[in-house]
Amino acid sequence: MSKQAFEDANEAFVDDKYEQAYELYTKAFESDEKTDNQFTSKVLAARAQCALKLRKYADALSDSNNAIQLDETNVKAYLRKGTALYNQDSKDEALKAFARGLEIDGIVEKNLCELSREFTIFLATNDQLKTWKEKCEKDLEEKKSTATEEKDKPAAAAAPIPPAKIKHSFYQSDSTVNIQIPIKGLKKDQVQVQTTDTTLSVSTKVPATGNDYSLEIDLAYPIDSSRTSFNVTGSNIEIKLLKKQALQWSSLDAQSSANKNQPPVPMSGVATVKAPTYPSSSQRAKDWNKVEASIKQDEKDNKEDMGDANSIFQQLYRDSDENTRRAMNKSMYESGGTCLNMNWEEVSKGKISCEPPDGMEWKKYDS
Structure with a gap:
């Protein structure tokens, strides 16, 4: 039960659900039989990391010290302890x-x-310890220099500076992973980005608040760290990682459940985009190719029907006698093409009136 709670806590932590993760780490610790000091130490060190994210620095320090007492080789516990003391x-x-x-x-x-995943984790922790150690040495040196310059002034107690909580995002291609960290007002020389083939470490200060920002990740898949590059714009830190394999990254973090529970997925080729039907704003899709084909077919049918009617009139006119022809010509002319009468006796009696179709009105064209 303890190990399951520990795994659930790790997943919640990766998803940035720190309150939930802290409760689950506590559950894992309380249900632990305390027979394996290394595992218990690992749980406490993980809860210390979660406490740091929640800015519970005293709790993080306490858990780190207890983790070290149980296992003096727990390197991550020293990292958590130092970070808690620093803050x-x-x-x-x-x-x-x-x-x-x-x-x-x-x-x-x-x-x-031999080389193993545990070895890469030690390397990652080693890099983070070096980064924090250098940061401490630099800060202490600056503090010493300031104290020397202002030795006559009473030293003011510096308030603890909590780390900034800033969400990062990423997008990818088959060869690169591009990470964006939204921090405004930075210059490139104010940002430290370090990578190994399996880790990423970013640290800087947030200009707007003066808070320290740090990001440490065990990467989901190996990268070519020699080709890592980054840039700083007016609003973002942009980091470009080169993949060693064209695999789909569900998350940046190797501990993410999305990466742990799914086998590696090769990046697929460019998806074929289906051309939209026109007009694309229509709420109902319509195949305009079929519409065009239907119109052409109607035109063909009507043309054939009209051809049959013309041939019938031509045959009637050709086979009729003189009086019938005269009746046909007179009735069509005087009625404006609206009436055809083949009886000369009726047609000869007077002018044939125009009989337009229902709903229409006859008007004489003004030339």
Whole structure:
């Protein structure tokens, strides 16, 4: 039950559901039989990471210390501890935690007999520890320099600066993964982007608030880290990763349930786009090719019908006597083509009136 709760917590964490993940990590810890110190330590270190996301720095520090007591080789616990101390402005202690984590990481790495996924995780944690250690050293050096310049002024206690919570997004092709982080007002030299073939680390300060921003991801699939590039625009950090394989990434994170529960899917070719029927704004689709064919068929049928009628009149006129022809000509002319009478005795008695179809009116054309 404990391990299932731990897996559920990992999935909630990947989906940025930190409150839910924290509760599930707590459930995993409480239901754990405490017989496997390494697993219990792993649960506590994971809950510490979740506490950092929720800005519960004291809780994160407590869980990290407990995780280290259970397993002194838990490198991630040192990383969480240092991060918690850093955000509580205990940078001297944070630096010690990061340095100790790197020392432990070096010992563990030597004991690994072969390359494996666990090895890549150690490498990823190693890179993050180095980044945080360098950040601590830089901040402490700046603080020392400022203190020297203003030694006569009372030192003001710096308020803890919580990390910025900023959503990132990504899109992809068969060869690249492009990540966008929406932070405005940055310059490229203010952003640190580091990658290995399986990890991504981003850190900077948010100009609008002065808060630290960091992003650490174990990537879903391997990349060619030597070809990683990034750019900073007025509103985004844009990172371009080169895939080693043309696989579909359901998520950036290797721990995502979408990646864990599905086999790798090759990227398909360009989808064939079906041409829209015209007009595309119509609520009902209509096949205009069929309409055109129907109109042409009607025209053909009408033409054939008209041809039959003309041939009948021509035959009647040709086979009639002189008086019948005279009647036909007179009736058609005087009626404006609306009346045909073949009886000369009736037609000769007077003018044939125009008889337009129902609903129509006869008018003489004005020349």
